[in-house]
Amino acid sequence: MRTQPSPQRRVLIIYTGGTIGMIKNAKSGTLEPLNFDNIQRHLPELQEFDYHLSAHQFNPPIDSSDMRPALWARLVNIIAEHYESTDGFVILHGTDTMAYTASALSFMLEGLQKPVVLTGSQLPIGVLRTDGKENLINAIELAAAADDEGRPMVPEVCICFGNRLLRGNRSTKASADHFDAFASYNCPPLATIGINVNYNQNQILHPSGEQRFTPHTELDNSVIAITLFPGIRPQFIEYVFENPDLRGIILRTFGSGNAPQQPWLLNAIAAATEEGKVVVNVTQCDAGAVEMGLYETGNQLLKAGVVSGGDMTVECAVTKLMYLLAQDLDAEEVRKLMSTPLAGEISVPQCETL
Numbered sequence: 001m002r003t004q005p006s007p008q009r010r011v012l013i014i015y016t017g018g019t020i021g022m023i024k025n026a027k028s029g030t031l032e033p034l035n036f037d038n039i040q041r042h043l044p045e046l047q048e049f050d051y052h053l054s055a056h057q058f059n060p061p062i063d064s065s066d067m068r069p070a071l072w073a074r075l076v077n078i079i080a081e082h083y084e085s086t087d088g089f090v091i092l093h094g095t096d097t098m099a100y101t102a103s104a105l106s107f108m109l110e111g112l113q114k115p116v117v118l119t120g121s122q123l124p125i126g127v128l129r130t131d132g133k134e135n136l137i138n139a140i141e142l143a144a145a146a147d148d149e150g151r152p153m154v155p156e157v158c159i160c161f162g163n164r165l166l167r168g169n170r171s172t173k174a175s176a177d178h179f180d181a182f183a184s185y186n187c188p189p190l191a192t193i194g195i196n197v198n199y200n201q202n203q204i205l206h207p208s209g210e211q212r213f214t215p216h217t218e219l220d221n222s223v224i225a226i227t228l229f230p231g232i233r234p235q236f237i238e239y240v241f242e243n244p245d246l247r248g249i250i251l252r253t254f255g256s257g258n259a260p261q262q263p264w265l266l267n268a269i270a271a272a273t274e275e276g277k278v279v280v281n282v283t284q285c286d287a288g289a290v291e292m293g294l295y296e297t298g299n300q301l302l303k304a305g306v307v308s309g310g311d312m313t314v315e316c317a318v319t320k321l322m323y324l325l326a327q328d329l330d331a332e333e334v335r336k337l338m339s340t341p342l343a344g345e346i347s348v349p350q351c352e353t354l
């Protein structure tokens with residue numbers, strides 16, 4: 001389906017940092033962060049949009065390796081503050097942790113009814129072969145796009161990169177150097193961008209009429225993600241699992257959710273579960289889902305109290321767990337919700353039980 005964005009839509013661009021915001025100083029030839037207060041002066045192409053563009057800048061801009069829950073809360077507050085007066089949001093972000101931010105925001109911006117489009121680039125916007133201009137222009141276009149009745153085309157948290165619009169909580173950074181840096185292995189793109197923007201209407205989520213926009217700023221980061229590997233030392237696992245401050249564990253298992261059937265691991269998981277810790281199983285594979293009922297190894301994990309993360313990315317599982325642990329829920333409710341889709345992050349209800 002093709003749509004013409006309606007004129008004079010209002011888009012807020014939030015620059016957090018990352019490669020995209022760098023521009024060459026004409027005199028010294030060095031790369032410096034762009035002043036986003038004057039974004040249209042620096043990027044005259046943007047004047048061709050018939051939108052009202054405004055900008056908000058993190059000061060100082062950060063490399064996205066420094067992204068953290070307090071800054072996600074800041075993004076939520078900025079969006080909430082401008083929510084009524086803005087049609088769509090573009091977040092410029094370093095690519096390295098963009099998938100974590102997109103995942104976190106998809107839960108923190110509950111009942112979102114407007115597009116929040118994250119983008120960045122592999123080359124600074126101020127260098128000749130940059131992918132930044134195209135990504136930024138596409139992101140603005142998608143954040144502003146509305147149907148004939150003025151309703152936003154994609155009222156979700158998304159990542160726009162390399163001519164595709166991906167659901168944020170399904171995305172992962174897949175390449176450190178290709179312009180097509182992001183992949184969404186378990187969910188098709190929400191839109192592809194060519195001469196026209198082709199929306200994948202069947203995939204796009206629209207909140208129901210009764211859902212109200214409810215921003216959340218609290219996250220509990222008492223979580224850890226552990227990648228299993230052959231030869232992992234029991235003492236290290238036990239040391240981490242026994243930490244009294246730990247509330248949630250993302251276990252990155254093999255294949256369709258398998259782990260060593262060693263008593264030390266199963267006992268450590270069972271003890272942690274008993275103490276009210278939430279243990280979630282996600283696969284180390286890029287594509288596909290955890291199915292613990294499939295092999296005896298997975299079955300043992302189920303018995304020890306592990307819950308299925310289905311086909312969630314690790315970025316999504318970590319941030320979803322932080323979000324749920326900050327809600328007023330008991331461990332059993334958190335376990336149940338980890339396997340339940342809240343924002344399109346998991347393909348089917350993963351209610352694997354014994």
Ligand code: ASP
Nearest residue numbers: 018019063064094095096
């Ligand atoms: N290190 C940078 C960052 O994630 C890379 C980038 O912007 O793409 O902030």
